[in-house]
Amino acid sequence: MFRLSNIIKSTLENKPTRQLHGSIMIWNFTNRCNLVCHHCYSKADANATDTLSFAQICDTIPAMVKSGVKFVIFSGGEPLIRADIFDIAKQMKKHGIMTYLSTNGMYINSKNALQIKETFDYIGISIDGIEQIHDHFRGQKGSYQKAIEGIKHIQNVHGNAGIRFTLTKETQDSFYDMFELAEKLKVDKLYISHLVYSGRGLENLKIDIDKKERRKYVQFIIDKAFEYYNRGDGIDLVTGNMEMDAVMLIKYFKTHHPKFVSPLLNNLKKWGGNSAGERLGNMDWDGNIKPDPFFPKIIGNYLKDGFENVWLGDDDILKNLRQRPRNIGGICASCSYIDICNGGSRSRAYAISGDLYGEDPSCYLSADERKGIFS
Numbered sequence: 001m002f003r004l005s006n007i008i009k010s011t012l013e014n015k016p017t018r019q020l021h022g023s024i025m026i027w028n029f030t031n032r033c034n035l036v037c038h039h040c041y042s043k044a045d046a047n048a049t050d051t052l053s054f055a056q057i058c059d060t061i062p063a064m065v066k067s068g069v070k071f072v073i074f075s076g077g078e079p080l081i082r083a084d085i086f087d088i089a090k091q092m093k094k095h096g097i098m099t100y101l102s103t104n105g106m107y108i109n110s111k112n113a114l115q116i117k118e119t120f121d122y123i124g125i126s127i128d129g130i131e132q133i134h135d136h137f138r139g140q141k142g143s144y145q146k147a148i149e150g151i152k153h154i155q156n157v158h159g160n161a162g163i164r165f166t167l168t169k170e171t172q173d174s175f176y177d178m179f180e181l182a183e184k185l186k187v188d189k190l191y192i193s194h195l196v197y198s199g200r201g202l203e204n205l206k207i208d209i210d211k212k213e214r215r216k217y218v219q220f221i222i223d224k225a226f227e228y229y230n231r232g233d234g235i236d237l238v239t240g241n242m243e244m245d246a247v248m249l250i251k252y253f254k255t256h257h258p259k260f261v262s263p264l265l266n267n268l269k270k271w272g273g274n275s276a277g278e279r280l281g282n283m284d285w286d287g288n289i290k291p292d293p294f295f296p297k298i299i300g301n302y303l304k305d306g307f308e309n310v311w312l313g314d315d316d317i318l319k320n321l322r323q324r325p326r327n328i329g330g331i332c333a334s335c336s337y338i339d340i341c342n343g344g345s346r347s348r349a350y351a352i353s354g355d356l357y358g359e360d361p362s363c364y365l366s367a368d369e370r371k372g373i374f375s
Helices: 004-012 054-066 085-094 113-119 131-138 143-156 172-185 211-230 245-256 258-271 307-311 316-321 330-334 346-353
Strands: 023-028 069-075 098-103 122-126 161-167 189-194 236-240 280-283 288-290
Touching (some): 004 211, 085 098, 131 143, 143 172, 161 172, 172 211
Parallel strands (some): 023 069, 023 280, 069 098
Antiparallel strands (some): 280 288
């Protein structure tokens, strides 16, 4: 996750960047979902059965705390399908863990909005285009209007709500509309995620955009972030699953804010790029632990082995992912910014080449840019 707005503000105002002292876990509490989204990494569906019990969840939380987990993103499937989801969050908070909610928004209403706001520190609601595009991409007519209503319900109780948008060929015609929608709704955050090749995202590899298009969109996001910053707009822009975006920001600074390039580089090195397996992990409904939700390999099972034993253990994959910078092959091996990007997505590399430590095939940087030469 690249917190673009925060990096810009921190650098230009000489303020500390947001640093995570610990780990974020994306926990899929269920694989049930009322939608059939084209990019879903967990292939969730309405007919799935919940196997993870409340007791198993509660028993796992103390080990997570001992292992340095500070945040848990509630995910699925659709997490609000679980009747005990608020009780789960309460147990997290008792142990000092911050709770974020990732939802399609369809189960948010005027009756539960206040409870959601008081339970979760942030609510990210997925919107993948204007109405027709969103409904097609997510497999259900009316899902767009429900998501919009969900945002408004949270805002009506003064909650912290944002939009999550995945950029694909099927959604790109709505890319610019998402910024207009974010401004109209006055959301707290707009998160733009690049496609990762996993689950239905792997099956639908053909829906990924090309590198030329990606550059164009990333440049617009950066321009928009500065526009929001300069006018004091409160919308926080964040990109996901494309750590190369940081190098595009360096290029922008060298042209427009050359005096701030050095502090920017320091801030970006502190951020450190892709953090799968180190500051980020994933837990699923069957007890499996992976370095991120898209990762092609399981490193252990918290129900059988205990979370602490897995996350703090001596697994070779975790050791390799936690190297700084990582030992990545291909174009990454000679890249000047490997200590910033950290090699990007291992899931995309594996999906295309079968090599966990190969180059990220979605990297859109030119050979000169990888050498630090910007035209």
